[in-house]
Amino acid sequence: MPAFKRDLRNAQPRWVSAWFCADAIIALAPPLYWAFDGDRTPILGVPVVVLYFIAVSTCTALSIIAAYLSEAFRGEIN
């Protein structure tokens, strides 16, 4: 299937969709946050469990910015 038709079927490029799915998984998957429960090992003075939440949020924020820049660069947002 030509790339153009594939793009028409999927509103987002595949890598953006994959990144959005990854956002949901790392934020919601219980085994992931269970693994950080109570982990106060400091990295630059900040406990790992706090860094886990900051990393999840940063990943989500970056995915939205990347999605927008990707669409804007290709001129596909009307």
Next chain:
Amino acid sequence: MLITFGCIAIFFAVIVVILQLSGIRDRDFTEYAVGGRSFGPGYQAMSFLNTWYPGAMFTAFGGMAASAGVISFYVLSYSLLTVVLMYLIARPVWIWGKTFALHTQPDLLALRFNSRHIKTIAAVIGIASGIPWLVLGMQALGTLFQYMSLGTLSFSEAVIVGVAIIALRQVWTVRMGMRGVVISDFAQGIVAYVIGVIVLLGLIAWMVLSQDITFSSLDDAKFAIPSLGSKEGPLYVFSLILTGTIGGWCWPYIFVRLFTADGVHSLKKSAALAVPLSLAFGVSLLMFGMLGAQVQGVSAAPNDVWFIVAQKAGGLWLLGLAGVIVLAASMGHTDGNIQATGAQIANDLIGNYWNLDQRQLIIIAKIGMLALTILASWLACLDLPALFQLAVLAYQGIIQLAVPQFLGIFWKRGNTYGAIGGMVAGFVTAIVLELIYPGYLPWAFGLTSGAVGLAVNLAIYVAAAYLFPRSGAEQQRVDGLFKLVEEKQSAAFAGSRVATQPA
């Protein structure tokens, strides 16, 4: 007291001057309800943030970070994930909104499911669920004005002062409609989240560098996330983040932001602009709250952490600025809530059964907003101990709009029977479970009542989609709606191909 109330008075005057200078006049109901679909990405981003993060963020969630610790970060996770959802629904919702002159969330449901009654049901759920939060927001101002009065006012007197000021502010919301809300959101948002982040970072630096406060001196309980063997249950955090994420776009005052933009590009760019500020605000506020727990006096009153630390670090001037920041955030949420509800009363309840012209719709919206302001102000001055529980319950209820809303946008098969049946069954399930098991369900591994209601809702929606096939005409109508979005998307893609070809 002159300094703190002086800061509040100057800020209030600046907002009123901005609104007066904007010289807004009502032209038609589209102008009044969705600001004429004319706002660019900057206004959209700040308007979303100012409605999303109320003043209670500084008290309720700052307080939660101080008292419970790292679990409070769930609010940041869902606040960002919900923007992903917005990014995905932006195109179909905006295109349908523009093409079919939609003004509210129930308008969209009525269009998708071809039903007048779904509009009424969605509006009633939205309005009823929004009132407790409106009242809570007004009551939160009680804490603000008690601190601004340096303890001179009792809490009940401070609530009355706060309610009077926020009610006075609604004069401009009622007069100017959505355009006034969005313009003032921009100014309020800069104060609440840009200046707010600067103050938060300054206070964190003060605690770490001057007071030797670090994470290492907090007790272990502050780093716990409910997991296997916990009191709440292993799925409690999952449930909080899931319902927060999908529930975010069920609030009428948030959803209507999708209709105020001047295009899909502005909506998507506003998402990209809003997330860095949302991230900076959330991280700094929650880290501030956790560290602030160690400041003297905070453990006894964790919800006051913002005011206690600001006063200790910077005296009355910083306390005054802290008050202005909370007021700016509170105004944004209250204005957005009242404006969206007024528009729903006119458009989805009265206008759904009587044929009203543009002028009548605007007048009814204004009367609705005035009545809502009076009702919420009166309730806020009462002693309502169960209000917070009611607000939590309302949240579990409002997310039941999510199934017809999101599946209706992305899946052609759903029908009006499944949408109405699922929504009502989910809403009733959530309320009954919340009343029996407030907070979380011990037998469901910590899932909240709303999550279980959502599963019931989804099951009914999907079952009805297969059990009750739609007529050929209805199938054709729904196909046409989806084709419209695909055609617009194709046009954008084709345009980009032409534009990028060499001359």
